[in-house]
Amino acid sequence: xxxxxxxxxxxxxxxxxxxIINCAYSNSASxxxxxxxxxxxxxxxxxxxIRSNMDKRQGQRVTVLLNKTVKHxxxxxxxxxxxxxxxxxxxxxxGGGNKLTFGTGTQLKVEL
Amino acid sequence: DSGVTQTPKHLITATxxxxxxxxxxxxxxxxxxxxxxxxxxxxxxxxxxYNGEERAKGNILERFSAQQFPDLHSELNLSxxxxxxxxxxxxxxxxxxxxxxxxxxxxxxxSRLTVL
Numbered sequence: 368x369x370x371x372x373x374x375x376x377x378x379x380x381x382x383x384x385x386x387i388i389n390c391a392y393s394n395s396a397s398x399x400x401x402x403x404x405x406x407x408x409x410x411x412x413x414x415x416x417i418r419s420n421m422d423k424r425q426g427q428r429v430t431v432l433l434n435k436t437v438k439h440x441x442x443x444x445x446x447x448x449x450x451x452x453x454x455x456x457x458x459x460x461x462g463g464g465n466k467l468t469f470g471t472g473t474q475l476k477v478e479l
Numbered sequence: 480d481s482g483v484t485q486t487p488k489h490l491i492t493a494t495x496x497x498x499x500x501x502x503x504x505x506x507x508x509x510x511x512x513x514x515x516x517x518x519x520x521x522x523x524x525x526x527x528x529y530n531g532e533e534r535a536k537g538n539i540l541e542r543f544s545a546q547q548f549p550d551l552h553s554e555l556n557l558s559x560x561x562x563x564x565x566x567x568x569x570x571x572x573x574x575x576x577x578x579x580x581x582x583x584x585x586x587x588x589x590s591r592l593t594v595l
Contacts, residue, residue: 410483411584458522464577465577469514469521469522
C-alpha cells in the first residue's frame with residue numbers, strides 16, 4: 368500500500384465490532400476538524416467534519432467527538448466492515464481557511 | 480472517483496532534474512491544493528490557489544513552484560530534484576477557497592515521484 372514504511376499506529380478490530388480512532392491536536396486556535404479515509408493506492412476521502420462549536424456529530428455509521436478542553440478528536444465507526452480497512456487521518460484548520468494540517472494517521476485493519 | 484485528475488500517475492527521474500505535475504480540479508471547483516505525502520512525514524500542505532491566485536502557502540520549498548491557469552487546472556513544478564523529494568504528490572480541489580460552508584477537499588489519486 369501507499370503507506371508502507373510509514374510508522375503508523377495500527378488498530379485491529381473484528382468485523383462487526385465498533386472502532387474508535389483517536390487524534391490529538393495541538394493548535395488551540397483550530398476551529399474546524401475533518402476526518403479523512405485513505406485506502407491503499409488512492410487519495411484521501413472525506414468522511415465527516417465538525418466545527419468547534421459542536422462536540423458531537425453523526426453521519427452514516429460514523430460519529431465524530433470533539434473535546435476542546437483536552438484537544439482531542441475521535442472517530443467512531445459502528446459495525447466495522449472489511450471495506451473500512453484504510454488509513455484514517457484527522458485534519459484541522461483555523462479561521463475558516465482551507466489550509467488543512469493533517470495528523471499522522473491510524474491504520475485500521477478489519478479482521479474477518 | 481473524486482473528479483480530480485492528476486497526471487502523470489508515476490514518474491521516475493534523476494537527481495537534479497525538473498518535473499511538472501498536472502492537476503485538473505472537479506468541474507466547478509475554484510480552489511486547488513497541493514499536498515506532499517512522504518513515508519516519514521505524512522500529508523504536508525504545500526500551497527493553495529483560488530481562482531488563479533495564490534491563497535495560502537505551507538511548507539513548500541523554494542525549488543518548488545505552482546500556478547493555477549485561467550481554465551483552473553494547476554501545475555506543480557519541482558526542480559533541482561533531490562532523493563528526498565520522492566513522494567506522492569496529491570492535488571485536491573474545493574468549490575470555494577475557505578471552509579465557511581464545508582472544508583471538504585476532493586483529492587486526486589496522486590502522482591508518485593521517484594527520484595533516483
